[in-house]
Each structure stands twice: as structure tokens, then as C-alpha cells.
Amino acid sequence: xxxxxxxxxxxPRSGAGLEEARLRQQAIGVKxxxxxxxxxxxxxxxxxxxxxxxxxxxxxxxxxS
Amino acid sequence: MSGTSSPxxxxxxxxxxxxxxxxxxxxxxxxxxxxxxxxxxxxxxDLAQDAMMKAWDARASYQMGTNMKAWxxxxxxxxxxxxxxxxxxxxxxxQEAAERTLVAVDDPESPVALDELRLALATLPEEQRExxxxxxxxxxxxxxxxDICQCAVGTVKSRVSRARKALQATLERGGYARDGRAAGxxxxxxxxxxxxLSSVRQG
Numbered sequence: 001x002x003x004x005x006x007x008x009x010x011x012p013r014s015g016a017g018l019e020e021a022r023l024r025q026q027a028i029g030v031k032x033x034x035x036x037x038x039x040x041x042x043x044x045x046x047x048x049x050x051x052x053x054x055x056x057x058x059x060x061x062x063x064x065s
Numbered sequence: 066m067s068g069t070s071s072p073x074x075x076x077x078x079x080x081x082x083x084x085x086x087x088x089x090x091x092x093x094x095x096x097x098x099x100x101x102x103x104x105x106x107x108x109x110x111d112l113a114q115d116a117m118m119k120a121w122d123a124r125a126s127y128q129m130g131t132n133m134k135a136w137x138x139x140x141x142x143x144x145x146x147x148x149x150x151x152x153x154x155x156x157x158x159x160q161e162a163a164e165r166t167l168v169a170v171d172d173p174e175s176p177v178a179l180d181e182l183r184l185a186l187a188t189l190p191e192e193q194r195e196x197x198x199x200x201x202x203x204x205x206x207x208x209x210x211x212d213i214c215q216c217a218v219g220t221v222k223s224r225v226s227r228a229r230k231a232l233q234a235t236l237e238r239g240g241y242a243r244d245g246r247a248a249g250x251x252x253x254x255x256x257x258x259x260x261x262l263s264s265v266r267q268g
Contacts, residue, residue: 024233024252027259029201031182034262036202039097048092051114055121056085 084124087133092117094134094203095141101198102145104187112148116141135209142195142213181251185235189228196224197232 095116099109120127120137127136186194192214199210200221207225211218236251 021233024237024256025229027256028182028229028232028236030259030262031255032197032202035182036097036101036198039100040093042093042096044092044096045110047110048114048117049089051118052085052089052121055118056081 080129081124083129084127088117088120091134091137095137098138098141098198098203102195112141112145116144119144132209135205135213139213181236181254185232185251188235189231193224193228193231196221197228200225
């Protein structure tokens with residue numbers, strides 16, 4: 001917050017600076033997907049399927065068997 | 066429902082079965098999105114379950130063959146914001162819970178860099194964070210993310226772009242509350258961890 005006026009280490013206009021920024025964004029992207037995928041890959045708690053099964057039974061009941 | 070004027074209820078259809086199968090495959094993704102919105106695993110699962118039930122109840126309005134993932138994400142997001150509106154106090158608790166979770170390490174094996182990223186994410190405005198998560202982690206196109214957030218495609222693009230810049234700046238500056246760490250450490254550990262992750266993926 002306080003060092004907003006600090007000049008960037010490399011000029012963002014330079015080829016090397018752009019390449020560096022691209023690499024950093026790529027790294028952030030990889031980590032971001034990893035963070036999300038970690039939850040996606042967790043086993044789904046049984047509760048979810050139980051709730052859906054009960055809803056399904058309710059739906060069949062409503063259709064008047 | 067039991068009104069005499071309503072058409073006779075139809076028996077469980079093949080459509081229902083297909084819908085349910087697809088909905089089940091989306092549960093892990095709904096949980097992940099909910100986790101990024103609430104920051105709290107328990108609140109996230111409550112939200113994901115509510116969204117799943119809302120989607121099930123609204124299945125008649127879903128057109129098979131269209132993007133069900135985007136449709137359910139929109140339902141979950143609407144649910145999240147309507148609950149938040151209902152109670153401003155809850156939203157404050159959410160924020161506290163988010164900060165707790167962002168600091169807590171669920172998996173002791175989890176690399177430090179992941180926590181740096183969580184902390185940096187928490188400093189983003191909500192609408193930037195959700196746009197970045199949808200596009201950068203959820204795999205949605207800008208157009209799909211715009212549908213989910215019910216805003217213009219250009220708005221999503223600019224939110225994602227601002228989020229990326231802010232995230233990078235925060236990580237390079239170490240501008241979040243954490244003592245005893247030199248600025249720039251966060252970005253270095255992110256770069257190192259990303260290298261490791263991509264080599265694992267390719268290998």
C-alpha cells in the first residue's frame with residue numbers, strides 16, 4: 001500500500017519484463033486451478049447424495065406411483 | 066401442486082434421471098465454487114446443498130443439452146447473495162470465517178504458496194474474486210462467466226484483468242497481513258510451487 005510509487009524492477013515495456021509478467025501470471029493461474037481442483041477432488045460427503053435421493057423419492061411419491 | 070387445474074404429474078422421466086446423473090457429477094464443482102464464495106467449508110457445503118436442491122426443484126426449467134454447470138453455478142451464486150442480503154450480520158461473520166479459513170491450513174502437506182494465494186485472494190473485491198475464480202479456475206469462458214454473474218462480457222473481462230493485476234501486485238509486495246516475511250517471498254514461492262505442479266502434471 002505504501003510503496004505504490006516504487007518503480008518496477010524492470011520496465012514493463014521491455015521484452016524481458018513482459019515475459020517475466022507473463023510467467024508470473026501463468027504461475028498464479030496454475031496455483032489458482034490447483035486450489036480449486038483440490039476441493040473438486042475431495043470425496044463428496046454422503047449428505048449430498050442422501051438429500052438428492054430423498055428428493056427423488058418425494059418426486060416419485062408426488063407422481064402418484 | 067394438488068390443484069385440480071394443474072396438469073397431471075408425470076412419472077419420473079428419463080429426463081429426470083439424466084438430469085440427476087449430470088447434477089451428481091457437478092457436486093464437486095459446486096462445493097469448490099461455494100468454498101471460494103464463503104471461505105468456510107461448513108457454510109460452503111450448506112450453500113452447495115441448497116443450490117443442488119434448488120437446481121433439482123427447478124429442473125423443469127432447465128433445457129437439456131445446454132450448459133448445466135453454468136446454470137447450477139448461477140443458482141448457487143444467486144443463493145449466496147440472497148442469503149447475504151438477508152442478513153448483513155451473516156456477511157460479517159462470513160468475512161471473519163473467510164479470514165480464518167484463509168489462514169488455516171487444512172492439509173499440512175499443502176505448500177505455503179497456496180496460503181499466500183488464498184490470503185491475496187481475500188484482499189480482492191468480491192466481484193473481482195468471483196470473476197477470476199470462474200474464468201481462471203472453474204474453466205468458464207468469459208461469456209459463460211458473464212451469464213453466471215448476470216453482467217456484461219466486457220465487465221467480466223475487466224474484472225478478471227484487474228483481479229490478475231491486483232493479485233500479482235499483492236503477491237509481489239506481500240501487502241497482506243503476515244509478519245516476518247520479506248516482500249516478494251510470496252511471489253517466489255508461487256513461482257516455485259507452480260513449477261513443481263506443472264512438472265507433476267506433465268510427468
